[in-house]
Amino acid sequence: MTDWHKISLEKLSKQLETPDGYIRLSGPLERDNIVNGDGLRAVVWTQGCPNHCRGCQNPETWSYEDGFLVEIDEITRRLSEFKGQSGLTFCGGEPFVQSKACKQIADFVRKELGWNVWSFSGFTYEVIKEYGKEPWEFLKSLDALIDGPFILEKRDLSLKYRGSSNQRLLHFEQGSGKILDIE
Numbered sequence: 047m048t049d050w051h052k053i054s055l056e057k058l059s060k061q062l063e064t065p066d067g068y069i070r071l072s073g074p075l076e077r078d079n080i081v082n083g084d085g086l087r088a089v090v091w092t093q094g095c096p097n098h099c100r101g102c103q104n105p106e107t108w109s110y111e112d113g114f115l116v117e118i119d120e121i122t123r124r125l126s127e128f129k130g131q132s133g134l135t136f137c138g139g140e141p142f143v144q145s146k147a148c149k150q151i152a153d154f155v156r157k158e159l160g161w162n163v164w165s166f167s168g169f170t171y172e173v174i175k176e177y178g179k180e181p182w183e184f185l186k187s188l189d190a191l192i193d194g195p196f197i198l199e200k201r202d203l204s205l206k207y208r209g210s211s212n213q214r215l216l217h218f219e220q221g222s223g224k225i226l227d228i229e
């Protein structure tokens with residue numbers, strides 16, 4: 047696997063070249079999801095992932111050209127119509143290569159809908175913190191992150207929300223990115 051610690055997340059984000067005000071998705075918005083975080087959740091499925099984990103269940107989300115572009119305003123309008131959700135989760139693909147767009151959506155649902163916000167990432171917390179300005183700003187807008195690549199040799203289906211034992215469920219102090227708890 048590529049050593050992602052040597053690569054800037056911001057450079058990776060630029061490869062995606064999503065126009066301002068848009069996000070590239072791999073599938074339709076989901077609601078009432080109970081497997082990608084606590085409570086009843088909406089899910090945004092992002093397109094594009096540089097991690098290419100062996101055994102990934104969604105390899106069709108890797109390409110930076112596939113999927114479809116959607117205006118962020120359209121996403122927030124449609125999320126506002128979802129009733130009874132306690133939060134939003136970003137899944138992928140790799141949400142952190144579209145950090146700016148994801149943060150805009152995260153800020154909207156927290157402020158306007160009162161939801162909490164979770165994300166998955168194939169990058170670790172430490173890499174996001176050290177290497178990416180926009181990715182770090184997105185992380186600071188989260189309540190929780192499931193971090194790290196999927197490692198086939200460490201697959202463990204008994205883990206909550208995670209596929210392999212190297213992945214962590216991190217809970218944050220909202221707004222600072224400070225880790226409060228690790229599951």
Ligand code: SF4
Binds near residue numbers: 097103138
């Ligand atoms: S980070 Fe997630 S979407 Fe990307 S290759 Fe790994 S398992 Fe698949």
